[in-house]
Each structure stands twice: as C-alpha cells, then as structure tokens.
Amino acid sequence: xxxxxxxxxxxxxxxxxxxxxxxxxxxxxxxxxxxxxxxxxxxxxxxxxxxxxxxxxxxxxxxxxxxxxxxxxxxxxxxxxxxxxxxxxxxxxxxxxxxxxxxxxxxxxxxxxxxxxxxxxxxxxxxxxxxxxxxxxxxxxxxxxxxxxxxxxxxxxxxxxxxxxxxxxxxxxxxxxxxxxxxxxxxxxxxxxxxxxxxxxxxxxxxxxxxxxxxxxxxxxxxxxxxxxxxxxxxxxxxxxxxxxxxxxxxxxxxxxxxxx
Numbered sequence: 001x002x003x004x005x006x007x008x009x010x011x012x013x014x015x016x017x018x019x020x021x022x023x024x025x026x027x028x029x030x031x032x033x034x035x036x037x038x039x040x041x042x043x044x045x046x047x048x049x050x051x052x053x054x055x056x057x058x059x060x061x062x063x064x065x066x067x068x069x070x071x072x073x074x075x076x077x078x079x080x081x082x083x084x085x086x087x088x089x090x091x092x093x094x095x096x097x098x099x100x101x102x103x104x105x106x107x108x109x110x111x112x113x114x115x116x117x118x119x120x121x122x123x124x125x126x127x128x129x130x131x132x133x134x135x136x137x138x139x140x141x142x143x144x145x146x147x148x149x150x151x152x153x154x155x156x157x158x159x160x161x162x163x164x165x166x167x168x169x170x171x172x173x174x175x176x177x178x179x180x181x182x183x184x185x186x187x188x189x190x191x192x193x194x195x196x197x198x199x200x201x202x203x204x205x206x207x208x209x210x211x212x213x214x215x216x217x218x219x220x221x222x223x224x225x226x227x228x229x230x231x232x233x234x235x236x237x238x239x240x241x242x243x244x245x246x247x248x249x250x251x252x253x254x255x256x257x258x259x260x261x
Contacts, residue, residue, distance in 0.1 A: 051108065051181065053256035060098060060238075061087055061255040072097040072239050073136055080242075086112075087252040089127060089242050096242075097133045101235035104260040107131070107184040112251045113147040115177025121153045122146065125176070126243040127250045128163065131186045131203065133239030134221070138231060140239060142222040143182065143205060145250065149173040160212040162203060163222045168212035179253070181208055185260075189218075191232040200230070 045055035053059050060068045063085030069078035072095035079093035113125035125147040130140040141162070148159040148171055155161070159180070160168030174180055187202040205213035220228030240252065 051110070051254060053108070054258065057256040057258050058100070059256045061252065063087075063253060066096070068099055069096045070099055071095075072133060072237075085253060087255075089240070089250045089252075091242050091249070094242055095130075095133075095239050097130075097237040097239040099237070101237050102132075102186075102257065102259060103188045103235045105184075105186050106258040106260060107186065107238065107255075108181065108257075109184075109255045110179050110181045110253050111145055112179050112253075113176040114249065114251075115175075117147055117176045120151060122157060124151050125250055126241075128239075128241035128243070129182065129184075130222075130239035130241065131184065132188060132201075132233065132236035134231065134233045134236050139221040139223055140236070141201060141203075141218060142241070143184065143203070145241070147173070147176050149175050160205065160207040162213060162216060162218060164224065165219055165222070165228060166213060166216045168205075168207065169214065170210060170212060172208045172210040172212065174208060182206070183209075188235075189230055191230070195232040197230045 042056075046052075047054050058068075063082070065082060066078040066080065066087070069080075070076065071078055071093070078096040080090045080096055081088040107129075109129060111127070117125050119125075125145070127145040128142040129145060130142050133140045144157060144159055144161045144163045146153070146157070146159045151158075155167035156164055158168065158171065159173055160171070160182075183206040185204040189201040190198040192198050201218040202215050203213050203218065204211070204215050218228070220230045222228065238257070
C-alpha cells in the first residue's frame with residue numbers, strides 16, 4: 001500500500017490536533033477564575049432613609065447641640081444658635097468648624113435659605129461649606145451655599161459651585177424656604193515632603209440628589225481674588241461660613257460624615 005507524503009502530513013497534523021484537545025479543554029476559562037471572595041467588605045447598616053446617617057457615620061449635628069463644633073477663629077465654643085433641631089448661622093459670631101479633622105470622606109449636609117430672603121447676586125443667602133479648613137489665615141476649599149433659584153450671579157459662584165473654580169453641571173435649586181441637600185465625596189490632596197503637590201484634590205457633589213460636580217479636579221484653595229494654589233496640609237476640619245452680609249440667617253441640619261480610606 002502506497003501512502004503519499006501529503007497523506008502522512010495530514011495524519012501528523014490530525015494527530016497533533018487530537019493530542020491538544022485535552023490541554024485546550026483544561027485551559028478553557030471558567031466563571032470561578034474571575035471570582036474574588038476576600039477580603040469581605042464590612043457590613044454597614046444604612047439609615048432609614050438615604051438622608052439618615054448609616055451605622056459607620058460620625059454625626060456632626062443631630063439637632064441637639066454644637067458639641068462637635070468650635071469657633072474657626074480661636075477654637076472657643078461655637079456660638080451659632082440651635083433651635084427646634086436646626087443650626088442657625090450667626091453673622092456676628094463668625095465661622096465655625098468641626099473639632100475633628102478629616103482627610104477623605106463622604107459628607108451629607110442640609111441647608112435652607114429663608115423664604116423671605118432679599119437681595120440679589122452674592123448678597124442673597126450667602127454661606128459656604130469649606131471641605132477642608134486649613135487654618136484661619138488660609139482660604140480652604142469652598143462648596144458654595146447661596147440662593148440660586150431665579151437669582152443671577154457668576155456661574156462659578158452659584159450654589160453647587162466649587163467657588164471661583166467650577167460651575168455646577170446643572171442648577172437643581174429648590175425655592176427659598178425649602179430644605180436643600182449636599183452629598184459630597186472629598187478626596188484630599190497629597191503633598192511631597194518639600195510641600196509640593198503630589199496628587200490634587202477631587203470632589204464629587206450631588207445637590208438635591210442631582211450630580212453637579214463629577215470628580216472635579218481642584219486647582220487649589222478657594223480665593224476670592226487671584227488664581228488658586230495648593231498649600232500643604234494633612235487633615236483638616238470642615239468649616240461652615242458666616243458670610244456677614246445682610247442676608248437673612250441661613251440654617252443647617254442633619255450633618256454627618258463617613259471617613260474613607
């Protein structure tokens with residue numbers, strides 16, 4: 001029986017394919033190859049509502065007292081007014097800040113502009129949430145609080161803006177007299193040993209449940225005049241601003257924070 005060379009080659013190739021089949025079957029991907037079982041995330045019990053603090057939150061204001069706050073100027077006891085579960089800005093008592101310092105965190109805070117607010121532009125319920133208050137002489141990093149419901153002003157100074165740096169993506173303001181909410185994710189800047197910037201700060205903000213800052217990269221501290229710049233810090237308090245203009249007092253409530261790694 002004659003067997004041509006071409007037939008021998010075909011048999012050899014077929015034999016090779018058959019011999020590879022078990023190896024190919026063994027190498028076939030399985031769902032388990034991409035399953036990760038450890039470490040198991042810790043259990044956090046959510047609040048009864050999305051606005052209520054979860055089990056791992058630090059409650060900064062629950063309507064009862066100012067035990068978690070001090071004067072930003074001299075760290076004496078905070079002198080804003082607490083009444084009927086609400087924290088009311090005192091224009092004469094100055095800014096207040098948390099006793100504790102934070103780095104990266106999730107923050108929930110609710111605020112209200114009085115229904116009978118007067119004025120216009122920046123003189124209409126002006127306050128601010130400073131996401132890192134780096135000292136009395138430093139500006140910090142401000143998330144603007146303002147009545148921006150039918151109130152024209154520069155867009156990087158309206159409510160939901162990172163003041164003088166980033167205008168909000170949209171304007172979801174409620175009317176004066178209604179409660180507003182901020183939900184913030186803050187990633188603090190980091191610095192080299194010589195004080196130069198290593199990584200910038202980032203912030204994500206939901207305003208009344210609507211995304212208004214989407215992982216915005218900050219250019220530095222908040223400045224009213226001039227370009228922002230970074231100044232080295234590690235952890236910092238959160239500050240609430242008493243702007244001192246002629247606007248009616250602004251109110252805050254339900255403030256809590258979750259520290260993030």
